[in-house]
Amino acid sequence: MTNDNKNTDINKNHKKFLHEENKIRKVEAPDGSIITVDPLNDYFLTDRPQVREPKNKVVEKFLNWARAESLWVLGFGTGCGSIEIPPLVTPRFDAYRFGVQMRPTPRQSNVFIISGYLAVKTLKRVIRTYEQMQGPKYVLALGSCTINGGMYWDSYNTINRLDHFIPVDVYVAGCMPRPEALLAGFMKLKERIKAGRAEGANEYAEKFDWYKENQKKIINDWNMPDYNW
Amino acid sequence: MDIVIKLFYVFLGLFIVLNWGMLMSATMSKIVARVAGRYGIPFYQPWINLLKLYTLRDSITHGVMFYLGPIFRMSGGVGIFLFMPMIFGSAYFSNFSFAGDLVLILYFQFFGMLGMALGASEGGHPYSTIGVSRGLSQFTTIELPMTLAVISLAIQYNTLSITDIVAAQQGGLMHWTLFTNPVATIAAMLSLLGAFGHSPFNLVKAPNEIPIGPPTEYHSAFLGVLRTNAAILHVVEAVLFMNLFFGGAGSWIELIIKSFFIYFWSVFVGVVFPRFRIEQSVQWFLKIPLLFGVIAIIIYM
Numbered sequence: 001m002t003n004d005n006k007n008t009d010i011n012k013n014h015k016k017f018l019h020e021e022n023k024i025r026k027v028e029a030p031d032g033s034i035i036t037v038d039p040l041n042d043y044f045l046t047d048r049p050q051v052r053e054p055k056n057k058v059v060e061k062f063l064n065w066a067r068a069e070s071l072w073v074l075g076f077g078t079g080c081g082s083i084e085i086p087p088l089v090t091p092r093f094d095a096y097r098f099g100v101q102m103r104p105t106p107r108q109s110n111v112f113i114i115s116g117y118l119a120v121k122t123l124k125r126v127i128r129t130y131e132q133m134q135g136p137k138y139v140l141a142l143g144s145c146t147i148n149g150g151m152y153w154d155s156y157n158t159i160n161r162l163d164h165f166i167p168v169d170v171y172v173a174g175c176m177p178r179p180e181a182l183l184a185g186f187m188k189l190k191e192r193i194k195a196g197r198a199e200g201a202n203e204y205a206e207k208f209d210w211y212k213e214n215q216k217k218i219i220n221d222w223n224m225p226d227y228n229w
Numbered sequence: 230m231d232i233v234i235k236l237f238y239v240f241l242g243l244f245i246v247l248n249w250g251m252l253m254s255a256t257m258s259k260i261v262a263r264v265a266g267r268y269g270i271p272f273y274q275p276w277i278n279l280l281k282l283y284t285l286r287d288s289i290t291h292g293v294m295f296y297l298g299p300i301f302r303m304s305g306g307v308g309i310f311l312f313m314p315m316i317f318g319s320a321y322f323s324n325f326s327f328a329g330d331l332v333l334i335l336y337f338q339f340f341g342m343l344g345m346a347l348g349a350s351e352g353g354h355p356y357s358t359i360g361v362s363r364g365l366s367q368f369t370t371i372e373l374p375m376t377l378a379v380i381s382l383a384i385q386y387n388t389l390s391i392t393d394i395v396a397a398q399q400g401g402l403m404h405w406t407l408f409t410n411p412v413a414t415i416a417a418m419l420s421l422l423g424a425f426g427h428s429p430f431n432l433v434k435a436p437n438e439i440p441i442g443p444p445t446e447y448h449s450a451f452l453g454v455l456r457t458n459a460a461i462l463h464v465v466e467a468v469l470f471m472n473l474f475f476g477g478a479g480s481w482i483e484l485i486i487k488s489f490f491i492y493f494w495s496v497f498v499g500v501v502f503p504r505f506r507i508e509q510s511v512q513w514f515l516k517i518p519l520l521f522g523v524i525a526i527i528i529y530m
Contacts, residue, residue, distance in 0.1 A: 045289075052286040063284050070274070070281040091266040099274060104440030107448035110281075134287040134448045201286070229289055 019223045044225040049205040052135060060196065067110065067136060068193040069099040071186065074109035076129060079116020081142040081176050093179045100186055106132040111189070114168075116176070117145035117158045123165060124219050130166050131228040135201030138169045138193065140185055143176055150175055164214045167200035238321035243310060243461070249485060250460030251275040256489075257496045264500045275460070282453035291351050291446065298348010299447065299454040305341020306462040309334050313465055315484060317395045317477040331379060331389045334469060335372075338424070341458070342368055345443055352446030360442025363507050364433040370514035371423040377522030378417035382473060384529040385410055391469075395477035405476040412528060414474045416521035418494065421470055423514060425463065425492065427499030430510055438504075467491040 022039045029035050040046075054060040077085065088095045089102055103109045106129045118126060130139070141162050144150035149160035162168055169192055172185035192198045204211060208227075216222055255272045262269025290296060312330040316322035342364060349357040383389055385406075386397045398404050407414050423430040434442040444455055467488035471478060475491070478484035505513065 063280075066277050066280040066284070070277045094262075094267045094269075096262065096270045097268050099271070099277065101270075104436060105445050107446055108441075108444075108452060134285050134289075136286055 022223055040225050045227075045229045046225070047229075048208055048227055049131075049201070051202045051205045053202070054196065054199075061194075064193050064196055068190040071098075071100045071111045071138075071189070072103040072109045073100060073111045073113060074106055074129065074133070075102050075104055076106075076112065076126075077115050078118055078122050078126060079114075079143070079145060081113075081115030084142070084176060084179050084182060085113065085115065088179045088182055093183060095183060095186065098183070098186060098190075106130075107134060109133055110136070111138045111140055112166075113140045113142055113182075114146050114162055115142045117143075117150065117152045117155075118162065119157050120159065120218055123159055123215070124222075124224075127166065127215055127219075128224060128228045130204075136193075136198065137201050138189055138198050139166055139200055140182075140189055141168045141171045142182065142185075144173055145175075147171055147173065159218060165211065165218070167203045167211075169198050169200055235321065239311065239324055242315055242322050242324065243307070245481065246310060246315075246464045247457065247460055249488075250462075250464040251279070253463065253489060253492060254460060257492065260493075260496060261500055275456075279453055279456055282448075282456065283450050285449035288449035288451065291353060294347045294351040295446075295451075296348075298345050298351070299451050299458070301344020301348065302341040303454050303458045305337050305344065306458040306465065308337040308340065309465045309469070310461060312337070313468055314392045314395065314472065315468060315478070316481065317392070317399075317472075317479055323392065326392055327390070329389045330391050331383070331394075334391075335376065335379065338466075339368065339372070341462070349443035349446070354445045356439040356441075357443050357445045359439050360433050360435070360445070363435075364443065366507065367423060367430065367433065367510055367514075370511050370519075371420045373420075374416040374514065374518035374522035375420040375424070377519070377526055378413040378420070379473070381410060381413040381416075381522075381525035381529055382406060384526075385413075391472050395472050398476040402476075406474040407476075410525065410528075412521055413525035416518050416525055417470065417474060419518040419521070420514065421466075421491070422495050422498055423510070424466055425495040427495045429498065429502040429505050429513075431499070432504055432507055432510060435504065463492060464488055 018040075024036065024038045027035050027037050073085075075085075077083075085102075087093055089100075100111075110133070112126075112130055112133065114126065130137070139162075141147070145152055145158070146162040146168070149155070149158065152158040153160055159165065170185050170189045172181050174181055177185075189198065212226060252272065252275075255270060255275050258274075259269040259272065311325050312327070312333050314323040314326040314330075346361040346365060349361050382394060386394050388394060388397075394406075398406060398409075402408070426433055432438075434444075439445075444452060447455060468478075468484065470491050471484070471487045475487055478487055
């Protein structure tokens with residue numbers, strides 16, 4: 001890997017923050033032999049994310065239509081904007097009409113709504129969750145906090161620009177945007193997917209080093225693998 | 230040559246059952262949505278979901294059993310279909326039904342769950358294991374009244390062949406098991422509520438509680454297989470009850486109407502009653518449905 005040298009310093013700095021259960025340790029097996037366990041290498045895949053190019057134009061257009069009409073949203077609320085999600089799926093706004101469904105697990109979700117300001121502590125969970133989602137995956141950023149920090153722009157504990165950390169497909173401006181705005185954001189996302197421009201997962205894989213550098217600058221206690229499969 | 234024609238009709242039947250199952254689940258979601266005052270998903274949503282799931286670009290695995298879990302589940306659903314006479318009197322849509330198919334189908338109902346238990350555990354997510362343990366303990370208690378009702382039917386009609394049971398119910402409404410053996414029908418229809426896993430008994434997947442239970446780690450094509458199986462399984466389970474208690478079906482139209490109402494019974498109960506906890510659910514099945522099951526046996530002793 002070409003980036004190893006570049007990231008060595010960052011990685012070294014973060015070694016000391018490893019949790020106890022992630023450190024290399026010796027374990028006694030039931031038969032009495034001593035085994036060395038390196039959790040970060042043994043329990044997690046060390047591969048980097050791969051770019052998956054769309055292959056056939058006609059087929060991909062059809063599949064993009066299917067992906068756009070079946071948006072599964074991860075139920076993950078990061079800031080005050082998450083209060084706008086329940087009205088979205090209940091009778092008043094009823095997003096189910098547009099093929100938008102809530103899913104409880106990142107494995108089954110395609111759309112990640114970052115609903116408002118991101119504390120550094122939450123950013124770590126967001127990165128972890130985003131990386132566990134299966135591509136193609138889309139990010140919908142809600143509220144002015146994700147664009148430039150909004151009313152938290154000089155806060156000591158929140159990030160300002162979300163797209164420095166994960167690729168964002170659609171921004172919905174406002175503080176807070178109402179559910180109508182969120183629905184309009186979903187429509188915009190659908191247009192983007194159908195036009196084949198929503199390639200956030202590939203962008204993340206291409207600029208992986210840049211994203212990791214930004215993430216590690218903010219997150220001091222980095223105690224997880226570099227890529228969370 | 231016969232077997233080729235037979236296989237053609239089996240696959241045709243499977244195709245019809247799969248599509249009817251997806252249309253039925255979409256219709257039921259729409260009904261549930263209307264009850265909640267919503268508009269609901271479009272009727273073609275399940276097909277799009279399936280298409281999307283099968284064509285996701287990424288998918289990761291947790292090991293061999295993680296692959297085999299959905300396959301086992303699928304073979305459970307398709308296995309029931311293969312031995313289920315779908316249309317009474319049709320040589321082709323009777324599939325591979327034989328003299329003892331009722332016992333085999335009861336076995337296949339549990340087979341898929343066991344396979345899924347192994348696969349979901351390999352995923353390593355704690356909620357999967359909780360969901361699986363709930364599912365197995367609930368299904369064990371569902372099986373009791375259901376099996377007692379089936380044994381009651383076997384004694385009543387003196388056969389273990391579904392085709393024979395359907396044949397014995399021909400000749401009018403009053404020949405249905407619903408009227409000739411109402412106690413067994415009540416026991417079976419109450420246990421059916423658990424088998425379909427709608428609201429009072431949906432603690433296996435329990436949305437909002439243990440996020441989604443056994444399939445927590447399943448995604449892309451794995452989840453696609455599980456959803457395909459769910460569509461098939463809902464129809465064939467409804468067809469099993471239709472054959473046993475509601476006089477079978479002479480045509481696909483009759484099958485569609487009857488299976489719709491049998492499935493609707495569980496949805497109807499589901500939108501009215503909130504979710505049980507696991508101990509409430511187990512105790513419930515061991516009380517009233519089991520009592521009806523035992524009475525159904527005693528009557529025919």
